[in-house]
Amino acid sequence: MNKDLENKIDEILTRGVNEVIKKDHLKERLLSGEKLRIKFGIDPTSPYLHLGRAIALLKLKDLQELGHKIVIIIGDFTGVIGDSSDKESERPILEKKTVEKNLKTYKDQIGKILDVDKVKFHRNSEWLKNLDYEEISKQADIFSLAEFIARDNIKKRLKDDSRISLRELLYPLMQGYDSVAVEADLEIGGTDQRFNLLSGREMQRTYKQKPQDILMVNLIEGTDGRKMSSSWGNTVNLLDEPNEMLGKIMSMGDELIIKYFIHCTRISMDEIRKMEDGMKDEKINPRDAKIKLAEEIVKIYHGQEEARKAKEYFISTFSERKIPDNVAPFPSPAPEISIIDYMISAGLAESKSDARRKIEQGGVSIDGEKITDPNKILDDSFSGKVVKVGKKDFVKIVF
RNA sequence: GGGUGGAUGGCAGAGUGGCCUAAUGCACCUGACUGUAAAUCAGGCGUCUUCGGACUUCGGCGGUUCAAAUCCGUCUCCACCCA
Numbered sequence: 230m231n232k233d234l235e236n237k238i239d240e241i242l243t244r245g246v247n248e249v250i251k252k253d254h255l256k257e258r259l260l261s262g263e264k265l266r267i268k269f270g271i272d273p274t275s276p277y278l279h280l281g282r283a284i285a286l287l288k289l290k291d292l293q294e295l296g297h298k299i300v301i302i303i304g305d306f307t308g309v310i311g312d313s314s315d316k317e318s319e320r321p322i323l324e325k326k327t328v329e330k331n332l333k334t335y336k337d338q339i340g341k342i343l344d345v346d347k348v349k350f351h352r353n354s355e356w357l358k359n360l361d362y363e364e365i366s367k368q369a370d371i372f373s374l375a376e377f378i379a380r381d382n383i384k385k386r387l388k389d390d391s392r393i394s395l396r397e398l399l400y401p402l403m404q405g406y407d408s409v410a411v412e413a414d415l416e417i418g419g420t421d422q423r424f425n426l427l428s429g430r431e432m433q434r435t436y437k438q439k440p441q442d443i444l445m446v447n448l449i450e451g452t453d454g455r456k457m458s459s460s461w462g463n464t465v466n467l468l469d470e471p472n473e474m475l476g477k478i479m480s481m482g483d484e485l486i487i488k489y490f491i492h493c494t495r496i497s498m499d500e501i502r503k504m505e506d507g508m509k510d511e512k513i514n515p516r517d518a519k520i521k522l523a524e525e526i527v528k529i530y531h532g533q534e535e536a537r538k539a540k541e542y543f544i545s546t547f548s549e550r551k552i553p554d555n556v557a558p559f560p561s562p563a564p565e566i567s568i569i570d571y572m573i574s575a576g577l578a579e580s581k582s583d584a585r586r587k588i589e590q591g592g593v594s595i596d597g598e599k600i601t602d603p604n605k606i607l608d609d610s611f612s613g614k615v616v617k618v619g620k621k622d623f624v625k626i627v628f
Numbered sequence: 629g630g631g632u633g634g635a636u637g638g639c640a641g642a643g644u645g646g647c648c649u650a651a652u653g654c655a656c657c658u659g660a661c662u663g664u665a666a667a668u669c670a671g672g673c674g675u676c677u678u679c680g681g682a683c684u685u686c687g688g689c690g691g692u693u694c695a696a697a698u699c700c701g702u703c704u705c706c707a708c709c710c711a
Binding site: 453454463476479480481482483484485514515516517519520543544546547548579580581582583585586587589590591592593618619620 | 655657658659663664665666667671672673674675676677
C-alpha cells in the first residue's frame with residue numbers, strides 16, 4: 230500500500246473532522262481499494278449553499294478524487310417536514326414550490342466543487358412518498374422517545390416550553406431511511422446531524438444492510454463569529470460575487486483565519502501551520518494571511534483570475550481608499566435633482582430621512598469631497614463624478 | 629372537550645391609561661481608531677420637513693375616554709397545562 234494514499238486518507242479522516250464513527254473500519258475500507266458509496270444530504274431550505282456546507286463538499290471532493298461514488302440526496306421530502314436538529318425553534322414548513330425553486334440552483338453550486346457528472350443525484354421523495362404506515366411504524370419502533378428528547382436542542386426547547394411537533398420525530402427516520410435506499414457505505418454530515426446520521430446505521434441494520442460509517446465535519450462560525458446560518462445572514466454563499474465574497478471574508482475577526490484555512494481551502498496543513506506560527510510570532514501580519522485566505526476561497530468558486538481581480542479591488546478601494554475604476558453608472562431620472570433624491574433612486578439610501586442622516590453624519594462624498602448640504606442640487610456639471618456613501622457604496626453620476 | 633397565558637419596531641424583550649417613537653440587548657447604518665478588520669468609542673436607527681415641527685406605529689376590527697400599546701367587546705393566530 231503506498232504511503233501517499235495513506236497520508237491522503239489520514240488527512241481526509243482528520244482535517245476539519247469532528248468525529249468518525251468506526252474510524253478504523255472506514256480507514257481500512259478506504260485503503261482496500263473498494264469503491265464506496267458516499268451519501269450526503271441537503272435540505273433545500275434556502276436557494277443558497279454557504280461555506281459551512283462547503284466543508285462537507287470539499288470532503289466529498291477529496292473522496293471523489295480517490296474514485297469513490299458520491300450520492301447526493303436532495304431532501305425535497307424531508308425539506309417539507311423540517312429538521313429540528315440544527316434549530317432552536319421549530320423550522321417553518323416549506324412550500325413545495327419553494328423547495329423546487331431552491332433545488333434548481335443546487336447542481337450549479339455543487340458543481341463549483343465536485344465533478345457533478347460523476348455524482349449521482351436523488352430526491353428522497355423518490356422513495357419516501359411511497360412508504361405506508363406499516364413500514365413507518367416498523368421504522369418508528371427502532372427509536373424510543375427518550376433517545377429523541379435526550380438531544381440537547383430538544384431538551385432546551387422542552388425546558389423553554391416551546392413547541393415540538395410530532396412531525397419532527399419523523400425526521401431522523403426519513404434521513405435514516407435515505408441511507409437504506411441508496412445503500413450508503415459512508416455518510417458525511419455536520420456535527421449537528423449526529424442523531425440523524427446515527428439513525429442511518431440503525432435503519433440499515435433493521436433492513437439487513439451493513440451499517441454505514443459516519444464522518445462528521447465541524448461547523449464553522451459565520452462572518453460575525455456566531456454559528457454560520459442562513460437565518461442570521463452571516464453566511465458566505467457559494468454564489469456570492471467575487472468582490473462580495475472576498476469582502477465578507479475580510480470582514481471576519483482574525484481569530485477565524487486558521488480555522489477557515491483548514492476547513493474551507495485545500496492549502497496544505499504544513500503551510501497552514503507555518504502561517505499560524507508566523508502570526509503568533511508576529512512575523513506574519515494577519516491582514517496578509519486573511520487576504521490570502523480570501524483569495525484562496527474566491528479562487529475555488531470563481532477561478533484564479535476573478536480572485537486576483539477581487540483582491541486588487543479590495544486593496545485599492547479599502548486599503549488605499551481609492552475610488553474604484555469600474556463604478557456602475559446610474560443615470561439621473563431628471564435634469565436637475567437633489568442629492569437626496571438621487572441617492573434614493575440610485576439605491577444608496579432607503580428613504581429621504583435615511584439619505585439626510587447619511588449626509589449629516591458625513592458619510593457622503595462626491596469625487597472625494599464631503600457633502601454637507603443635504604439640499605445640494607446635482608445637474609449635468611456633475612456628470613461623470615462618483616458618489617460615495619459609507620465605505621463601500623459607489624455610483625457614477627450620469628445625466 | 630376544559631383551563632391558563634400570550635401576540636409590542638428586523639429579532640429578542642420591557643412597558644398594563646397621559647412623561648410612549650415606546651426601555652434594554654442583538655442585528656443594521658454613519659463617523660473615529662485600525663491592518664480592511666475584530667474589539668472599542670461617538671452618533672444614528674418610522675415617514676415627511678420650510679428643521680419650528682407635522683404625521684404614522686404596539687395581531688385585525690369596533691368601542692370607552694379629554695387622552696389607549698395599556699381598559700372593554702369581538703375576531704384571528706400561537707403556546708402551555710388538564711382530560
